[in-house]
Structure formats: structure tokens, C-alpha cells
Amino acid sequence: MAKTREECLPVLQEWLHFFRKGHIYIKTLEREKGNESPALAKQLDTLSIKNQFKEWPRLPISLPEFEKYLSNKKTQDFEGIWDGTPYKIAIKKTENGYKGILINNVSPYWESEQIKLEIVREGNELKGIAYMRDHSKAKSDHIECMGQNYLHVAGLWLKRLAPVLPTETEVQEYLTSGNAKSPFIKQLDNNTLYFRIPSFDPRQKKAIDSVLDANDEILSKMPTLIIDIRGNGGGSDFSFSHIIPYLKTNPISTFGVEYLSTSINNNRMLDYINKPEYKTFFTDEQREWAKKSYDTLQKHLGEFIYLKEPIKEKEGEDAATKRAYPKQVGIIIDGEVGSSAE
Structure with a gap:
């Protein structure tokens, strides 16, 4: 049984993990300070932590x-x-x-x-x-x-x-892909392209789109495409919209979500329009969507509102525009894939 705040936090985090990993969380706030200076408060915190673990098992080593x-x-x-x-x-x-x-x-x-x-x-x-x-x-x-x-x-x-040992080529290639911070495409053989996407963070959308555009010619000839999204914790649905034409063979149904209209929630739409950190990757189309969404939500304070149709079926591409390649698409995932990457 948890008896302190420090013991309680992991218990609550484990409980929340059952419901939705990553989308909801609990964290501790700074403890209330007395009249001590910030430097002294930090020193007292450091001493408290050190004393807590000073009896931890040790093994002397030369x-x-x-x-x-x-x-x-x-x-x-x-x-x-x-x-x-x-x-x-x-x-x-x-x-x-x-x-x-x-x-x-x-x-x-x-x-x-x-x-x-x-x-x-x-x-x-x-x-x-x-x-x-x-x-x-x-x-x-x-x-x-x-x-x-x-x-x-x-x-x-x-x-x-x-001791220093040689690193195997296969291991080095695996680590290069796993540690990548930006998307890239690599040709594996005469039939296969490998597309690594570490994140669907909105700031990655331009990079994802530019990689696809730069490789569109070879994508239009290559039979097999492997998309590797291991470790991709998600981000924005906008980030993968440019990938859909390479995957789609049938109509796709999209499901809208309800937004609870409150003054605080609605101000997020204004943040998308006005805050500098969003201007680097939000398109004019997305800012226009945010403005219309804000106006709609403000008219329905206290209500749950759909900003797009609850269920909308997108029509499949006609035969004239349907892509012949790639013919096969494989997606590599792991336990760290979440949110929009799912």
C-alpha cells in the first residue's frame, strides 16, 4: 500500500496505463517551499534524495x-x-x-x-x-x-x-533506422523500398511529404514498399495524409470525434492560429480549419460538437488515377506505436 506521495505516483500511473497509455497522465507538482532561497531549496532537495539512497547496495571496483x-x-x-x-x-x-x-x-x-x-x-x-x-x-x-x-x-x-569490438553491419543498419529523427526512404533491392517514419509529430509533416515527393518516381515503379513506424508514438493525422494514396485500394471510412466546447478548450484553436510554435508547420488550410472550428465551438458552449461528419466514407480512386505501384505494402510496428500511428 502506498503511504507517501512518491509511492502513490507510480500506483496511479499504472492504473491510468490500463486506460490509455500516453494520452492521460499524472505528475507531481513542485512541493511547497518555505522562505528559503531557490538555491537553498534545491540544495535541501538534493540532500534529501541522497540520504534516501545512501544505504543502497554497493560493490567496490578498481x-x-x-x-x-x-x-x-x-x-x-x-x-x-x-x-x-x-x-x-x-x-x-x-x-x-x-x-x-x-x-x-x-x-x-x-x-x-x-x-x-x-x-x-x-x-x-x-x-x-x-x-x-x-x-x-x-x-x-x-x-x-x-x-x-x-x-x-x-x-x-x-x-x-x-573491450572495443567490431559492430556487425546488420546491427549498425538497425540502429541507424531505430535512432533516426527524421523520415527517409532507402532502396533495399530491385523490388523493395524501405520508408522509415520515426514520428507523426505535426512538425514532421513537411519532411514526410517532401520525402514522398522526392521519391515519387521510384515509388511509381517499385513493387514492394515497407513502412517502418516502430517507436512512432503518434502526433497528428495530418502528418500521414500524403501517404494514403500509396496505400488505398478501397474506399476508406473516417470517424470524427466530438469536442467539448468550453472557453479553455476552444482557445486551443486560437493557439493553432496565433502561437509562433505552430506557424512553422501549420498550413494555411489548417489555420483556416482552426478558425472555422473556433467559431463553431463558441456558438455551442457546454455542448459536445462534431467538427466534421461522425462517419464519412471517402470514395476510392477511379481506374484512371489509381496507382499501379506499389503492389504490396508492409508496415512494421512495435509496442511503442501509439495514437495517430495506430
Whole structure:
């Protein structure tokens, strides 16, 4: 049972996760301060956090000796020095698995030589335990390795720093795609194009559209298109509108949503029109939609309003304009795909 605010927060977050991951959340507000200065208040907070975790298990390690030991090993395993920014971790073999020892200070939550992760043997399997910033425990039923230099333990991604080992080409290509911040298209072979879209953030719409326009000629000849949206947490439906013609073979039904008309909710439409951060990626058409939407909502304060038809079936393209290619489209997803990406 949660007895403090710090213990209550993850309980509430887990409960909300059942309903809709990412679209609704709870966070703590700054605690009420006394008359202390901001600098003193920060110092007191830091001391409080450090004292909370000062008894955390530690494992002393001599880094020069460990590095020498690693350089002399004939075969490689999880042992090594790893980077999991902002953490630097030395993973050392123990009697029943491995322990990950922090070798840098990440103030105020972590100190050097504290145990940051564990890889434990249960029967014939190795399972992972990682301790988060607040020292809460995250567990995984398996350890994921990508080649010789990348390791995933209970939500913590690590890159090997020592010993230095060559990175496999396939692993490097996978990481390049996974770490991409902007969309791109790459030809894989004579029949296949690969289209990576990391985000449907509205600020990415111009980039997505420009990639499609620049590659329209080859898209019109290539039999297979693979769209990779792993890790895409969503954004705006506008962001993928330019992709639809490459996918559509039949009429598409779109479903509108109801907006609760209140003064605060409606002002969001004005933000879309007036705030500088939206002007960089909102089109004139979208700003016009926001203005009309604001006017409509203001006429129906206190009501739920559809800004477009609840269900509208779009007609399929006629034979003269229907795309012959691509003939096959595959979409790669993972557990991090959400919202408009779904």
C-alpha cells in the first residue's frame, strides 16, 4: 500500500496505463517551499534524495584492474564497461550471474559503486533487473543482445565501451533506422523500398511529404514498399495524409470525434492560429480549419460538437488515377506505436 506521495505516483500511473497509455497522465507538482532561497531549496532537495539512497547496495571496483582483466579475456560475454547515458556501468560476473556497477556519479540519485542492474540466473535462463532513476525495480524475462556491442536489460539500453569490438553491419543498419529523427526512404533491392517514419509529430509533416515527393518516381515503379513506424508514438493525422494514396485500394471510412466546447478548450484553436510554435508547420488550410472550428465551438458552449461528419466514407480512386505501384505494402510496428500511428 502506498503511504507517501512518491509511492502513490507510480500506483496511479499504472492504473491510468490500463486506460490509455500516453494520452492521460499524472505528475507531481513542485512541493511547497518555505522562505528559503531557490538555491537553498534545491540544495535541501538534493540532500534529501541522497540520504534516501545512501544505504543502497554497493560493490567496490578498481576500474584500472577491471579494464586490464577485460583486455586479457579470450572470450567475451556481458562483462565489460557500458554506456547507458547518463550512466556508465561496469558489468562484472558474479556467482549467480552478473552485477552492473555504476562507475560515475549521477547526482543526486546515484553514486559511483552502487548496483544499477543485475543479470541473474533462474534455472537455465538469464533474467534482467534494472533500477530506475528513483531506484524502483524494472524486470525482464530475457536479456536482449544486438551483436557484440549492444545490450537491453529491463528497459535499459547499453552500448559497450570496453573491450572495443567490431559492430556487425546488420546491427549498425538497425540502429541507424531505430535512432533516426527524421523520415527517409532507402532502396533495399530491385523490388523493395524501405520508408522509415520515426514520428507523426505535426512538425514532421513537411519532411514526410517532401520525402514522398522526392521519391515519387521510384515509388511509381517499385513493387514492394515497407513502412517502418516502430517507436512512432503518434502526433497528428495530418502528418500521414500524403501517404494514403500509396496505400488505398478501397474506399476508406473516417470517424470524427466530438469536442467539448468550453472557453479553455476552444482557445486551443486560437493557439493553432496565433502561437509562433505552430506557424512553422501549420498550413494555411489548417489555420483556416482552426478558425472555422473556433467559431463553431463558441456558438455551442457546454455542448459536445462534431467538427466534421461522425462517419464519412471517402470514395476510392477511379481506374484512371489509381496507382499501379506499389503492389504490396508492409508496415512494421512495435509496442511503442501509439495514437495517430495506430
